[in-house]
Each structure stands twice: as structure tokens, then as C-alpha cells.
Amino acid sequence: MTLLDLVASTPAQPFAFEILERTASTPRVQQIVQLSLAPAFLLGGIGAIMNVMMSRLIWVAERIERIQRRIEDEVAGSEVDELPWLGQRRRYSQWALVFSTASAVTISIVIALLFVSAYIEARIGTTIALAWVLTMTLLITGLGFFLLETRLAARGARRTGRRG
Numbered sequence: 001m002t003l004l005d006l007v008a009s010t011p012a013q014p015f016a017f018e019i020l021e022r023t024a025s026t027p028r029v030q031q032i033v034q035l036s037l038a039p040a041f042l043l044g045g046i047g048a049i050m051n052v053m054m055s056r057l058i059w060v061a062e063r064i065e066r067i068q069r070r071i072e073d074e075v076a077g078s079e080v081d082e083l084p085w086l087g088q089r090r091r092y093s094q095w096a097l098v099f100s101t102a103s104a105v106t107i108s109i110v111i112a113l114l115f116v117s118a119y120i121e122a123r124i125g126t127t128i129a130l131a132w133v134l135t136m137t138l139l140i141t142g143l144g145f146f147l148l149e150t151r152l153a154a155r156g157a158r159r160t161g162r163r164g
Helices: 003-008 013-023 026-074 080-115 123-155 156-161
Strands: none
Touching: 026 080, 026 123, 080 123, 080 156
């Protein structure tokens, strides 16, 4: 028994045949793949940015742990003054990653919806557009937090400590 026979024997026979008929169209599949290329490249770009964000967050977290170990060993010096600065950097990095991850999830939903839209009768273009706008909003917010973290890092702990 082939997969086609199995699908044809199910109670939802008309729906199954309709899906098979729609997916059999190579030009239709090619068109959807072409439409999904821009969101797929954006997803790759988000992943690259998140890699940089994660590297910075790991460095900050390890620095905080080193200072805390030195405090526990009672050998900490002036580096204790860096803790508030490092804590703020960690918060900004975490929020940058949260929003960037959310944007990656929503752009993945956009890609899935593009494929689904080719095979259903309902028009979901507005939903796709809203998901795209949500993706951009989340990404811009994540990049904003990343900008805050990099500016804070560039100012340095001592300079920041004197101001705040």
C-alpha cells in the first residue's frame, strides 16, 4: 500500500486529494520558496547578531562570577566597584537576547505562514504582514538593548560609576 493509497482511504478523502493536488504544482512551490527567501535570510542575520550578543553576555557573566569568587575568598579589590556596571550590562544583554529570540520565532512563523497560505483557501496576508511587523518591532527593540549595552561597555565601569 502506497502513501497515496493510505491518504485516499481516509475519511477526509476530498481534503487529502486537494492538498496533494496543490502541493504537486512545482511552480507554486517554487513561488513560495522564493517568497520565503527574504525572511529566511533575515532569520540567518538574527542568528548571527544573537551569537555576538551571547558572546558578550557570557563574558559579562564570567566576569561577575570571578569578582564574586574573589569577594568570597576575601581578596577582592577595587573590581567590586564594577559589579553594578556589569549587572546593568548583563540586564541589557539579556533583554537584547530575549527580544532577538522572539523576533527569530516570529520570522519563523512568517515563513511557515507563507507556505501554509499557498495551500489553503483562507486569505491570511494580513496575518503574515502583522507577523512581519511584529518581527521588525521585536528586532528593533532587541537591537536597542544591544546598543545600550555596547554604549555602557564603551563608557567603562569607572566612568559610569562616577556618574551614577
